[in-house]
Amino acid sequence: MNNDDAAAKIASIRREPPSYRRLAVRSVEPVTEHMLRIVLGGDELDGFSIEAPASSVRLLLPDADTDELVMVTWTGNQFELPDGSRPPIRTFTPRDVDVDRNELTIEVVLHEHGAASDWARRARPGDEVAVSGPGRSDDLDPDARSHLLVGDESAMPAIAQLLEWIPEDRTIDAHIEIHTPDARLALPDHPNATVTWHDAVEGGSPGDAMAAAVMGVTELADAVWIAGEAAAVQRIRKYLFDERGRDRSGVTARGYWKKGRSAT
Numbered sequence: 001m002n003n004d005d006a007a008a009k010i011a012s013i014r015r016e017p018p019s020y021r022r023l024a025v026r027s028v029e030p031v032t033e034h035m036l037r038i039v040l041g042g043d044e045l046d047g048f049s050i051e052a053p054a055s056s057v058r059l060l061l062p063d064a065d066t067d068e069l070v071m072v073t074w075t076g077n078q079f080e081l082p083d084g085s086r087p088p089i090r091t092f093t094p095r096d097v098d099v100d101r102n103e104l105t106i107e108v109v110l111h112e113h114g115a116a117s118d119w120a121r122r123a124r125p126g127d128e129v130a131v132s133g134p135g136r137s138d139d140l141d142p143d144a145r146s147h148l149l150v151g152d153e154s155a156m157p158a159i160a161q162l163l164e165w166i167p168e169d170r171t172i173d174a175h176i177e178i179h180t181p182d183a184r185l186a187l188p189d190h191p192n193a194t195v196t197w198h199d200a201v202e203g204g205s206p207g208d209a210m211a212a213a214v215m216g217v218t219e220l221a222d223a224v225w226i227a228g229e230a231a232a233v234q235r236i237r238k239y240l241f242d243e244r245g246r247d248r249s250g251v252t253a254r255g256y257w258k259k260g261r262s263a264t
């Protein structure tokens with residue numbers, strides 16, 4: 001099979017993601033100075049549910065210049081705008097779903113500049129947006145007695161959700177890298193969890209403090225979950241495999257964003 005045939009085969013077997021639901025912003029409130037909690041709602045959310053923590057939704061943003069929400073079509077390989085261009089789609093953790101009110105809450109990091117971050121700063125009740133999902137979630141190993149959770153600010157909504165979902169009789173050791181002390185937020189209580197906040201390494205790369213935290217853990221938990229800047233997550237994953245003898249089954253590693261690269 002030549003490369004074109006292989007690409008065509010992959011394209012033709014790509015499963016269509018859940019279709020987009022048109023919603024509107026219901027409220028916007030700060031969680032910290034660096035993160036906004038945005039509640040989206042609408043009748044089209046009917047039937048949406050999350051069955052496991054740390055899953056994802058794909059947010060279709062309105063056009064940044066016109067603020068108009070232009071719906072997309074699935075080409076068999078990707079979503080496209082009517083003119084054939086790539087739409088502004090970004091991934092978030094469905095932090096909370098209220099099925100009675102048809103509402104979905106997401107929490108968005110306000111980093112320097114990006115389509116989603118900029119949209120969140122501008123978002124007002126009534127603004128239209130569309131959501132596809134939920135996507136893949138990280139099934140919890142029911143046999144894991146202890147969990148190591150490691151993430152940066154983009155992973156805080158997922159870590160908050162994991163703290164809610166992991167049974168109370170399991171232990172949790174959570175390490176979170178923040179770029180400034182006031183990015184800390186109140187996390188859900190779990191009777192057997194310790195949460196340690198780590199300041200990002202000044203002049204270092206994103207995830208350096210996460211990596212140092214993992215290296216400082218003397219006894220690794222049964223299950224390790226890591227999410228944040230993709231290169232850092234890969235580095236930590238490799239360290240766990242190469243230096244700590246972990247196998248794939250005990251490590252869930254998710255790149256949530258890439259330094260210097262837009263998610264489109």
Ligand SMILES: Cc1cc2nc3c(=O)[nH]c(=O)nc-3n(C[C@H](O)[C@H](O)[C@H](O)COP(=O)(O)OP(=O)(O)OC[C@H]3O[C@@H](n4cnc5c(N)ncnc54)[C@H](O)[C@@H]3O)c2cc1C
Pocket residue numbers: 055056090091092093094106107108109110111112113114115116117118153154155157158254255256257258259260261262263264
């Ligand atoms: C499964 C999953 C769940 C996620 N859940 C959340 C969530 O709940 N909340 C959340 O805020 N994000 C979450 N993310 C990460 C989010 O999708 C990315 O941060 C996304 O790139 C943001 O889009 P943007 O348009 O703001 O920036 P982009 O246009 O993608 O990027 C623009 C620039 O900003 C930089 N950048 C992107 N994200 C960050 C960041 N977090 N910190 C610093 N610099 C950044 C990029 O390197 C690039 O240089 C999740 C990602 C995945 C895959």
